[in-house]
Amino acid sequence: DAGVTQSPTHLIKTRGQQVTLRCSPISGHKSVSWYQQVLGQGPQFIFQYYEKEERGRGNFPDRFSARQFPNYSSELNVNALLLGDSALYLCASSLVGGVSYEQYFGPGTRLTVT
Amino acid sequence: AQRVTQPEKLLSVFKGAPVELKCNYSYSGSPELFWYVQYSRQRLQLLLRHISRESIKGFTADLNKGETSFHLKKPFAQEEDSAMYYCALYSGGYQKVTFGTGTKLQVIP
Numbered sequence: 279d280a281g282v283t284q285s286p287t288h289l290i291k292t293r294g295q296q297v298t299l300r301c302s303p304i305s306g307h308k309s310v311s312w313y314q315q316v317l318g319q320g321p322q323f324i325f326q327y328y329e330k331e332e333r334g335r336g337n338f339p340d341r342f343s344a345r346q347f348p349n350y351s352s353e354l355n356v357n358a359l360l361l362g363d364s365a366l367y368l369c370a371s372s373l374v375g376g377v378s379y380e381q382y383f384g385p386g387t388r389l390t391v392t
Numbered sequence: 393a394q395r396v397t398q399p400e401k402l403l404s405v406f407k408g409a410p411v412e413l414k415c416n417y418s419y420s421g422s423p424e425l426f427w428y429v430q431y432s433r434q435r436l437q438l439l440l441r442h443i444s445r446e447s448i449k450g451f452t453a454d455l456n457k458g459e460t461s462f463h464l465k466k467p468f469a470q471e472e473d474s475a476m477y478y479c480a481l482y483s484g485g486y487q488k489v490t491f492g493t494g495t496k497l498q499v500i501p
Contacts, residue, residue: 281435282435319493319494320396320480320491320494321436321478321491323488336488368436380438380441382437383435383437384435385435
């Protein structure tokens with residue numbers, strides 16, 4: 279198993295545009311969480327999904343949304359991009375719901391907003 | 393609101409010296425705390441969690457509710473311990489994780 283995979287690796291967008299990031303969990307994992315990591319900071323929790331339902335949400339505006347598909351992969355969407363959205367976006371998967379269970383992180387997607 | 397504080401951005405120690413990475417938290421409920429590590433060019437990975445009370449790679453961490461701390465300790469630092477370390481707090485009631493800003497540990501040969 280390649281572990282958690284994320285695509286794309288890097289992305290450059292313009293202010294006001296929309297972006298979709300993708301995550302494939304480890305086979306058998308049913309929970310996916312998304313984090314934003316700005317340079318020099320720790321990861322900030324955005325969402326957690328388990329069994330295709332949102333189970334947790336961080337302090338992010340409604341421009342951020344996500345969903346989980348029947349195969350447990352997930353997408354993170356960000357609308358009306360701002361310069362401050364430039365960050366590394368991490369996805370993590372775990373066997374069960376509840377972020378206290380061991381999470382396995384992907385390599386991240388580096389988003390640059392110009 | 394919950395908060396995790398890691399006061400040191402960088403901690404440099406000599407090989408064989410003891411290591412203590414500090415983590416303080418603020419949370420009104422019953423905390424569940426973790427340490428994550430990121431080695432150079434690798435993914436973020438779980439190092440240990442307080443409920444397991446285990447030692448991983450020689451590291452231990454004890455939850456001190458009185459001092460609201462969860463410091464990470466190792467008696468003798470190794471060069472391979474050089475990495476970025478993050479303390480994280482899980483607030484079960486809100487299914488939310490709060491990470492600290494991280495401490496870079498540099499072990500000098």
